[in-house]
Amino acid sequence: MNEILQILSENARATPAEIAALLGRTEEDVAREIKELEDSGVIRKYITIIDWEKASEGYVYAVIELKVALQRSTGYDSVAERIARFSEVQSVRLISGDHDLSVTVRGKSMRDVAFFVAEKIAPLEGVQSTCTHFILKSYKEHGVILTDKPKPKRLVITA
Amino acid sequence: MTILREVPAWNAEAHLSRTVRDLPPSGIRRFFDLVNEMDEAISLGVGEPDFVTPWHVREACIYSLESGYTSYTSNKGMPELREAIADFTKEQLGLDYDPGDQILVTTGVSEAVDLAFRATLNPGDEVIVPEPCYVAYVPDIILAGGVPRQVSTRIDDGFRVTPESILPAITEKTKALVLSYPNNPTGAIMTRSDLEDIADLVVEHDLLVISDEVYGMLTYSGTHASFAQLDGMGERTIILNGLSKSHAMTGWRIGYALGDPRIIGAMTKIHQYTMLCAPIMSQMAAIEALLHGEEEMLKMKHEYNLRRRLFVSGLNRIGMPCIEPQGAFYAFPSIIDTGLSSEAFAERLLREQKVAVVPGNVFGQSGEGFLRCSYATSREELIEALDRIETFLGRL
Numbered sequence: 001m002n003e004i005l006q007i008l009s010e011n012a013r014a015t016p017a018e019i020a021a022l023l024g025r026t027e028e029d030v031a032r033e034i035k036e037l038e039d040s041g042v043i044r045k046y047i048t049i050i051d052w053e054k055a056s057e058g059y060v061y062a063v064i065e066l067k068v069a070l071q072r073s074t075g076y077d078s079v080a081e082r083i084a085r086f087s088e089v090q091s092v093r094l095i096s097g098d099h100d101l102s103v104t105v106r107g108k109s110m111r112d113v114a115f116f117v118a119e120k121i122a123p124l125e126g127v128q129s130t131c132t133h134f135i136l137k138s139y140k141e142h143g144v145i146l147t148d149k150p151k152p153k154r155l156v157i158t159a
Numbered sequence: 160m161t162i163l164r165e166v167p168a169w170n171a172e173a174h175l176s177r178t179v180r181d182l183p184p185s186g187i188r189r190f191f192d193l194v195n196e197m198d199e200a201i202s203l204g205v206g207e208p209d210f211v212t213p214w215h216v217r218e219a220c221i222y223s224l225e226s227g228y229t230s231y232t233s234n235k236g237m238p239e240l241r242e243a244i245a246d247f248t249k250e251q252l253g254l255d256y257d258p259g260d261q262i263l264v265t266t267g268v269s270e271a272v273d274l275a276f277r278a279t280l281n282p283g284d285e286v287i288v289p290e291p292c293y294v295a296y297v298p299d300i301i302l303a304g305g306v307p308r309q310v311s312t313r314i315d316d317g318f319r320v321t322p323e324s325i326l327p328a329i330t331e332k333t334k335a336l337v338l339s340y341p342n343n344p345t346g347a348i349m350t351r352s353d354l355e356d357i358a359d360l361v362v363e364h365d366l367l368v369i370s371d372e373v374y375g376m377l378t379y380s381g382t383h384a385s386f387a388q389l390d391g392m393g394e395r396t397i398i399l400n401g402l403s404k405s406h407a408m409t410g411w412r413i414g415y416a417l418g419d420p421r422i423i424g425a426m427t428k429i430h431q432y433t434m435l436c437a438p439i440m441s442q443m444a445a446i447e448a449l450l451h452g453e454e455e456m457l458k459m460k461h462e463y464n465l466r467r468r469l470f471v472s473g474l475n476r477i478g479m480p481c482i483e484p485q486g487a488f489y490a491f492p493s494i495i496d497t498g499l500s501s502e503a504f505a506e507r508l509l510r511e512q513k514v515a516v517v518p519g520n521v522f523g524q525s526g527e528g529f530l531r532c533s534y535a536t537s538r539e540e541l542i543e544a545l546d547r548i549e550t551f552l553g554r555l
């Protein structure tokens with residue numbers, strides 16, 4: 001894997017200077033490659049993983065499973081892309097199995113989310129059914145375990 | 160009824176074995192006590208991974224306990240584990256060891272080191288120990304009735320063993336040579352051609368080679384080679400290895416010895432009377448680690464390599480000259496220019512800037528003038544430690 005991407009995927013705030021020190025390269029060289037990765041769209045965005053529960057301004061999340069009638073010319077894409085434009089929608093994925101699309105939705109309350117699904121998603125042309133699963137507690141997000149306990153301490157000096 | 164008797168004052172000292180009593184105290188111990196008094200010190204003094212054992216390995220152990228694996232095992236270790244070790248060794252070094260009689264599972268490499276000396280040394284036999292090196296060899300040789308002959312490796316040779324460095328120490332009593340590469344504390348490795356350079360001498364004097372390769376998986380530039388890989392050298396080499404460093408499993412206490420069936424048999428004899436077997440739960444975990452642990456192992460190695468670059472270039476930048484450590488997870492910068500001894504430097508750095516490092520002389524006389532800094536600690540701590548060391552140097 002591209003080493004710069006790997007480092008940034010763990011810490012979006014790593015500076016070119018810091019990355020350069022880790023890789024034994026020059027800062028300019030790393031900065032140029034990051035720019036290229038951004039320009040070509042490999043790097044889409046730098047985000048922060050937040051434990052919303054802890055941040056106390058809690059959001060409500062739900063996973064919505066959708067069954068979709070296939071459109072002749074565009075397949076799933078046109079429905080999926082329409083759904084993706086709503087700002088309440090966090091992710092849209094085509095999945096294998098019982099359902100076709102898996103959509104995560106964020107709202108201020110369960111009511112918010114339920115109404116959003118009922119008013120905006122369910123009536124869309126091509127959407128045959130929706131099944132809403134509210135997320136009750138999150139244990140791991142984006143590879144970060146949210147419920148981890150502190151690591152036990154090592155001895156301070158060993159041979 | 161109580162019988163009163165005249166009892167002279169108890170003198171425990173008088174009851175100790177002279178050999179044990181006279182064993183020099185570990186230099187690390189004194190420093191440990193010092194560091195322990197200071198809270199909040201950043202420690203670059205730790206000789207073990209900062210990673211917790213990968214979850215799949217811990218989970219396999221938990222499952223084995225749930226399934227009731229709580230018994231003794233074969234003295235040599237579980238057959239499945241010896242098979243896994245044989246496959247792993249074949250893959251890493253291209254060498255064949257028969258799980259039936261050429262592999263012994265021990266409680267850490269520590270036990271394997273002890274067994275190797277006890278199984279091969281007669282009273283007065285000499286063992287050449289290139290220094291600086293891990294602290295256990297010299298006391299273990301003495302406890303086995305042997306005589307350690309320390310020889311210095313030099314920074315100009317990249318802390319590698321050369322024929323010139325060992326030749327003067329060879330006598331007719333010389334029985335064995337210890338090789339410990341990748342090296343703790345210097346981070347040096349020996350490549351195949353470095354080993355070839357000393358092979359003739361080893362054959363000429365009919366030496367046994369005891370090769371501690373516990374850091375063998377952790378090399379970042381250059382390729383680790385085992386003395387056993389050299390043509391005709393397999394039978395006179397005892398390879399000691401384990402999972403402590405490569406798989407972040409120090410607390411599990413699993414190591415192993417590979418070698419000639421008669422030597423492994425002799426080591427097994429001692430092991431069966433003193434240890435019986437390595438703990439079964441740790442053996443179960445080790446099987447999982449060897450069979451399915453490669454990805455996690457490589458991930459940790461990659462992280463060490465990033466830190467190595469960050470830390471070593473940092474040391475050189477702030478004025479602590481340091482040769483490139485090619486293996487293990489230690490940097491060994493020189494402090495000769497400061498005019499301080501290793502111990503004085505380490506003690507003052509600890510008191511004034513709360514950074515703990517290990518004075519190089521703890522690993523042998525030739526380590527004087529150096530410090531061992533472990534980079535098996537987080538990047539943030541390494542960066543903070545570099546800042547503090549720079550401040551310290553500025554005030555000298």
Ligand SMILES: Cc1ncc(COP(=O)(O)O)c(C=O)c1O
Nearest residue numbers: 159206267268269293343401403
């Ligand atoms: C060179 C060397 N050999 C052996 C050991 C001991 O390893 P184990 O945990 O397998 O007993 C260490 C630990 O620091 C070491 O550095």
